[in-house]
Amino acid sequence: MRNGASVPNGPVAWVTGGGSGIGRASAMAAAEAGWSVAVSGRRPEAVTAAAEAVRSAGGVALAVPLDVRDEHALRAAHERIEGELGSVTAFVSAAGLNAPRRMWDDQSMAEFEAIVDTNLVSVARAIDLVLPGMRAAGGGTIVVVSSRSAWRFSPGAGVAYMSSKSALEPLVASLNDQEGERGIRACHLCPGDVDTEFLALRPERPPAEARASMLTPEDVARAVRFVLESPAHVRIDELVITPLGQR
Numbered sequence: 001m002r003n004g005a006s007v008p009n010g011p012v013a014w015v016t017g018g019g020s021g022i023g024r025a026s027a028m029a030a031a032e033a034g035w036s037v038a039v040s041g042r043r044p045e046a047v048t049a050a051a052e053a054v055r056s057a058g059g060v061a062l063a064v065p066l067d068v069r070d071e072h073a074l075r076a077a078h079e080r081i082e083g084e085l086g087s088v089t090a091f092v093s094a095a096g097l098n099a100p101r102r103m104w105d106d107q108s109m110a111e112f113e114a115i116v117d118t119n120l121v122s123v124a125r126a127i128d129l130v131l132p133g134m135r136a137a138g139g140g141t142i143v144v145v146s147s148r149s150a151w152r153f154s155p156g157a158g159v160a161y162m163s164s165k166s167a168l169e170p171l172v173a174s175l176n177d178q179e180g181e182r183g184i185r186a187c188h189l190c191p192g193d194v195d196t197e198f199l200a201l202r203p204e205r206p207p208a209e210a211r212a213s214m215l216t217p218e219d220v221a222r223a224v225r226f227v228l229e230s231p232a233h234v235r236i237d238e239l240v241i242t243p244l245g246q247r
């Protein structure tokens, strides 16, 4: 037993935003598929609970609380994961941010910057950290949880959110273009409406009836697992996952 992780044995997956919603479900799914998972997010209690849930289900997990916007914390977390679990060969970026005031006539530039920093710049920061280990390992898989609003103009999603998520498509494409020959593949994963805590960031939280027809975090985690488990020569460039009734 090393610092909360039980006997590390599988390949290592790092999940940001792993304390709740899609990230937490993805950590569970990756662990079920045999990955040792490092779970990161700002709330220590949430990432600890997620790691405990993975362990209760028989998996290997390490809770690594951090703010993805903090470059030094991100670097320290990556070093800790490498030291305690091993080199990261799968990275699932699920940390994300939006704000209720999201239109040109009510958004604040401070919130705009925080959203872009979280949804775009921090994703690049983390990928920059894991790439050398993936290159050394001869391969790796990166799943960037983006949004359906990156795929189809979705005015309600907000200016900063839609702009930051839309930039993830070329980010992923550039990884596939430049790192593919080193065995590294990336997926731009675009979920539609998912019933998670994220809905609390909308101007108005959808009622229970509307939430009941949305995707669940587990629906999206199945797709993450599919990407992670695909044979090494298979690249899933982009996935769009939408609840049946979403327009």
Ligand SMILES: NC(=O)c1ccc[n+]([C@@H]2O[C@H](COP(=O)([O-])OP(=O)(O)OC[C@H]3O[C@@H](n4cnc5c(N)ncnc54)[C@H](OP(=O)(O)O)[C@@H]3O)[C@@H](O)[C@H]2O)c1
Binding pocket: 016, 017, 018, 019, 020, 021, 022, 023, 040, 041, 042, 043, 044, 046, 066, 067, 068, 069, 093, 094, 095, 096, 097, 118, 145, 146, 147, 148, 190, 191, 192, 193, 194, 195, 196, 197, 198, 199, 217
């Ligand atoms: N729900 C939807 O309808 C929907 C649709 C399309 C795409 N998405 C995307 O799916 C991803 C996951 O969201 P979700 O729906 O699962 O909602 P969620 O449960 O609220 O997950 C977002 C996660 O990001 C973490 N996070 C936010 N800022 C962070 C930071 N600075 N550093 C580290 N972690 C941070 C949060 O944890 P802490 O607060 O503890 O840091 C939280 O665990 C997001 O990228 C979101 O944009 C969601």
